[in-house]
Amino acid sequence: MYQISRSIYRELEAEIVEGRRWGDGPTNHARVLRACEAAVHRLATDRHYFARPSRTLFNDIRTYFPMSAQLHVYSVVDRYMTFAADYLASRPTAVMELTGHKLECRATTRKGTPCQRMPLARNGYCPSHQHLAETEEVLAAA
Numbered sequence: 001m002y003q004i005s006r007s008i009y010r011e012l013e014a015e016i017v018e019g020r021r022w023g024d025g026p027t028n029h030a031r032v033l034r035a036c037e038a039a040v041h042r043l044a045t046d047r048h049y050f051a052r053p054s055r056t057l058f059n060d061i062r063t064y065f066p067m068s069a070q071l072h073v074y075s076v077v078d079r080y081m082t083f084a085a086d087y088l089a090s091r092p093t094a095v096m097e098l099t100g101h102k103l104e105c106r107a108t109t110r111k112g113t114p115c116q117r118m119p120l121a122r123n124g125y126c127p128s129h130q131h132l133a134e135t136e137e138v139l140a141a142a
């Protein structure tokens with residue numbers, strides 16, 4: 001899964017503009033790689049609150065590329081982020097394999113503690129909390 005961030009980076013690497021460096025700060029190459037890793041990590045761990053992954057990552061890294069490369073950068077980012085999102089949605093156990101953390105339902109129990117039941121991949125709520133997903137859809141549609 002984290003190979004995805006590497007793949008994005010590799011496809012874009014040649015087009016990164018390396019501007020003048022000030023002191024020992026990270027290079028633009030390092031910044032792009034880090035942004036890709038952060039976006040894939042967030043997609044894996046916080047998918048339901050990460051509304052527009054492709055656009056977010058693109059906005060994070062676009063300044064490191066020339067104007068002429070922007071369209072290509074967006075299409076590469078979108079292709080991999082869409083692939084990653086589909087992969088995670090189709091494999092509920094993938095997140096745990098990746099992060100070592102068990103997937104947990106997004107709901108809070110009546111006692112105020114996080115619900116620890118296994119969520120459904122489709123919306124991140126366990127079977128007993130499916131009504132919350134429906135409420136969210138209604139709110140989103142309003």
Ligand SMILES: [Zn+2]
Nearest residue numbers: 105115126129
């Ligand atoms: Zn639950």
